[in-house]
Amino acid sequence: MIAPSPERAQHGADEAFIRVRGLDKSFAGQPVYRGFDLDIARGTFTTIFGPNGCGKSTLINMMSGLIPFDGGSVQIGGRDFRSARIGYVFQNYRDSLFPWMRALENIEYPLKVRGVPRKEQVARVEALLARFEITLDLRRHTYEMSGGQQQLVAILRALAADPEVLFLDEPFSALDYEMTLYVRDRLQAVFLETGLTTVLVSHDLEEAVYLADRIVLLSKRPTRVVETIAYETPRPRTAEILADPRFVATKGHALEIFRAEMRR
Numbered sequence: 001m002i003a004p005s006p007e008r009a010q011h012g013a014d015e016a017f018i019r020v021r022g023l024d025k026s027f028a029g030q031p032v033y034r035g036f037d038l039d040i041a042r043g044t045f046t047t048i049f050g051p052n053g054c055g056k057s058t059l060i061n062m063m064s065g066l067i068p069f070d071g072g073s074v075q076i077g078g079r080d081f082r083s084a085r086i087g088y089v090f091q092n093y094r095d096s097l098f099p100w101m102r103a104l105e106n107i108e109y110p111l112k113v114r115g116v117p118r119k120e121q122v123a124r125v126e127a128l129l130a131r132f133e134i135t136l137d138l139r140r141h142t143y144e145m146s147g148g149q150q151q152l153v154a155i156l157r158a159l160a161a162d163p164e165v166l167f168l169d170e171p172f173s174a175l176d177y178e179m180t181l182y183v184r185d186r187l188q189a190v191f192l193e194t195g196l197t198t199v200l201v202s203h204d205l206e207e208a209v210y211l212a213d214r215i216v217l218l219s220k221r222p223t224r225v226v227e228t229i230a231y232e233t234p235r236p237r238t239a240e241i242l243a244d245p246r247f248v249a250t251k252g253h254a255l256e257i258f259r260a261e262m263r264r
């Protein structure tokens with residue numbers, strides 16, 4: 001082995017901003033989570049990776065309040081998760097954006113729902129667009145845009161609500177490779193600019209490592225954290241890191257754990 005060993009984050013070693021304790025969740029009597037614990041530090045980009053059907057989406061859906069859980073607790077910033085401002089980006093942008101609205105109206109929507117005065121809505125969205133140097137023509141309807149542009153609109157909509165945590169469920173899986181690279185880079189730029197606590201579910205290990213400060217590796221059901229791996233290569237990360245020994249070692253280590261878990 002010439003590649004250096006990846007760093008391993010101790011579970012709970014970082015001060016937790018998101019604190020999941022004793023989470024239970026079953027579907028039709030089949031447990032997915034039983035007494036599940038997880039800590040996520042403020043300002044980190046965490047990716048969740050694990051076997052098919054282990055409950056990755058279920059986990060972020062519970063943490064963001066989209067679906068209920070049977071027992072346990074989720075705290076965000078020391079408060080019950082229900083009082084936290086959450087941004088959520090779905091895998092399927094087509095189903096999550098409103099096709100009858102222009103892109104800009106989609107982005108403003110969370111502010112409108114919250115009753116933010118119109119003038120402030122406009123100012124906040126303008127500031128958001130300027131901050132991320134968005135050059136899309138947002139007067140178009142979203143169905144007139146490419147998949148990558150639509151997913152970017154979905155990310156901007158999530159950011160418009162000024163979230164404390166941004167959750168993303170496989171946000172690139174409905175995009176082709178070129179669009180994946182485009183949206184991934186924009187997402188990284190957002191993270192660099194805001195330092196927003198970000199939790200992304202991925203079924204692609206390369207993507208999971210590329211974006212992450214922490215990679216949470218989940219087991220088969222009932223699901224637990226097998227290991228949390230730290231990946232601390234400086235940002236912005238570009239395609240060159242794919243050949244970097246630290247990247248290769250971290251990915252290799254994660255794959256080893258994943259394979260061992262599949263054999264269990």
Ligand SMILES: Nc1ncnc2c1ncn2[C@@H]1O[C@H](COP(=O)(O)OP(=O)(O)OP(=O)(O)O)[C@@H](O)[C@H]1O
Nearest residue numbers: 027028032050051052053054055056057058059203
């Ligand atoms: N609403 C539901 N009703 C019944 N079973 C469900 C429901 N939602 C999820 N499940 C089951 O719970 C398990 C976890 O699902 P989940 O989608 O969270 O897994 P995942 O790890 O994100 O999967 P994948 O890698 O396939 O996207 C799966 O076996 C799934 O079939």
